[in-house]
Amino acid sequence: MDKTLYDAVIIGGGPAGLNAALMLGRARKKAVVIDEGKPRNRVTREAHGFLTRDGIPPGELRRLAKEQIVRYPGITFIEEAVQSAAGADGHFQITTAKGITLRSKKLLFTVGMKDQPLNIPGLTEVYGRSAFVCPYCDGWELRDEPLVIISRGADAMHFIPLISGWTDRFTLCTNGPDGLTDADREDLRQHGVPLHDAKIRSIESEDGIVRQVVLEDGTAISCRGIFFRPDLAIGSNLPQSLGCQVTETGTIIVDELGRTTVPGVFSAGDAVTMRHQAIAAASSGAMAAAALNNELNLEAWRRNG
Secondary structure, eight states: OOOOEEEEEEEOOSHHHHHHHHHHHHTTOOEEEEEOSOOGGGGOSOBOSOTTOTTBOHHHHHHHHHHHHTTSTTEEEEESOEEEEEEETTEEEEEETTOOEEEEEEEEEOOOEEEOOOOSTTHHHHBTTTEESOHHHHTGGGTTSOEEEEOOHHHHHHHHHHHTTTOSOEEEEOSSOOOOOHHHHHHHHHTTOOEEOSOEEEEEEETTEEEEEEETTSOEEEOSEEEEOOOEEESOSHHHHTTOOBOTTSOBOOOTTSBOSSTTEEEOGGGGOSOOOHHHHHHHHHHHHHHHHHHHHHHHHHHTO
16 A cells, blocks of 8 residues: 555546646645556547647657656656545545555546447447547548538537538438437538438448448448547546536536535546547646645645644
């Protein structure tokens, strides 16, 4: 057992967790970042929209971040999964999969989200290469290309006008009942958007680049890219095990400072929002770390008064 009482344990080492570690290191706090090294964006070759780092491989972004963070002596890293979390504000206990036990005053969950199994044949082979989930992250690379949008219902009607800013060459495939209203279908018709509600039989590709989407009714739709909405789950159930409340969509409920419904427990990044952007996650982690640090400082001030 590590006998150190850390100011904070940060669970998750993506942009949110790393930026939180940077803030706490600069605030002269002792914190440890625990991450098992399996980020959701490991399937992608480049991260976009991150100021001064546009186009950087996600792994390189993390490497550079750690290189800068370790200059602050209060921050350490453990590459491992966390098995359990227990305790209360000021006295938390974390146990890793290899049996390492850590104690901390505060917890910060930056566990992100994880993809559920991709049930469309061929989607795994193109995910992160020519099939993406966010046009702000990858729309530029597919500008003016013919695309297939895999979505349905209100989500589709939100996404279709959005993607039209990058290309007007796209087909909507709902992979089953479309969940659309008559008004939605008429809107798509007036804008010349082809709509198919047949199930997808397969996605055919070459070296990760999609060539066509084949439907169960035999229709083959040629395209150079795909945007789809994945099924996601929170990256860890540990926050719920401590009593943190979550929304119907599975995100952790936090206030504007990143505080969860459990005293002493904070959360940031993709785990607390459906707006998944690396730079937004990093900002969220920084703000939560600042609030956590302020709480620690105030507690120390009162004890010493």
